[in-house]
Amino acid sequence: MTETITSSEVGSTDGPGGPGRAGLKRAWVEGWVVSRAAAPPVEEPWGFTVDVGLVQQVRRYVLPDADEALVRHFMRTVTAPGTWIKCFLEPETVEPWLAPGWELDSPGFLMATRLAPVPEPRCPDGYRLRTWTRGGLTRALVTTAGHAFAARGQIAVPAPGAAAVIDQIETSPDHRRHGLGSLVVRTLCNAAAAAGCPAAVLGATVEGRALYEHLGWTAYGPLTGAVLTPPAGPSV
Incomplete structure (x- = not known):
């Protein structure tokens, strides 16, 4: 529903x-x-x-x-x-x-979802996930074992208790259909939930909308x- x-x-x-x-x-x-x-x-x-x-x-x-x-x-x-x-x-x-x-x-x-901590998603075999936070912005980077770029994304927390904004989700064409986009989004949402954000918002592309709807996001227009x-x- x-x-x-x-x-x-x-x-x-x-x-x-x-x-x-x-x-x-x-x-x-x-x-x-x-x-x-x-x-x-x-x-x-x-x-x-x-x-x-x-x-x-x-x-x-x-x-x-x-x-x-x-x-x-x-x-x-x-x-x-x-x-x-x-x-x-x-x-x-x-x-x-x-x-x-x-x-x-x-x-x-324009899409949004409620946030609540969920179990940390598992990084697929053969990939490495790294996250870091600076100045209200958390980034997630997925690379191969050889450090080649596979996927990335970031989430901004503009103020304590405010809605977070997911941005610049990208998966390399060579590494699609391995669940990396979902891994990045879920990881970022967990980081924002841990920071006290009640909800997250984003601007999605046509292709991205399918991913977010699969993850439970709602399109508002x-x-x-x-x-x-x-x-x-x-x-x-």
Whole structure:
């Protein structure tokens, strides 16, 4: 049976999108900036501004309750290449609103789960699992016996008692179907539960959603990104 994450588990009030959904969006933003070492989010009347500071992602605007007028406004007024917009609408809804120079990112989903300590998962034979924590961020790395990369991921704890945010789960194509993704996710969730986090949130890809649903996570809706790319240079 699907269980709804409540506002008390994400440390925020409910919004019009459903029980706990407004809190999940905020929790995802606050944990994502810890995970990516971005600037603290600046709360705006329409959502959040986050300075990321990367060439491909200088800044992002998160629009929790976006509509056509708001998205078109940003796409009309933002001029800096590498600026992202994140909203919680279906990509097919946003696509007709794209202004010249803007491109949609791959489809995503906002997902969450309750956290409780579970028995430590077993690392498959032939692999090694290492974890470490620094500055509110726990990383998990799986390598082969010869130290080749196999899988990784990280989980951010933005504050004591806050929802954790899982991020950057990746399994090498050469090492898929060995349960390494599940190993990483379960290991990270245990670390967050031990730190007192009542719930975890993440932004999943289409492929990742299947893994998380298999592990008991719930999808709460779409998570769509759009980026302003630099214009193509002249042909030489």
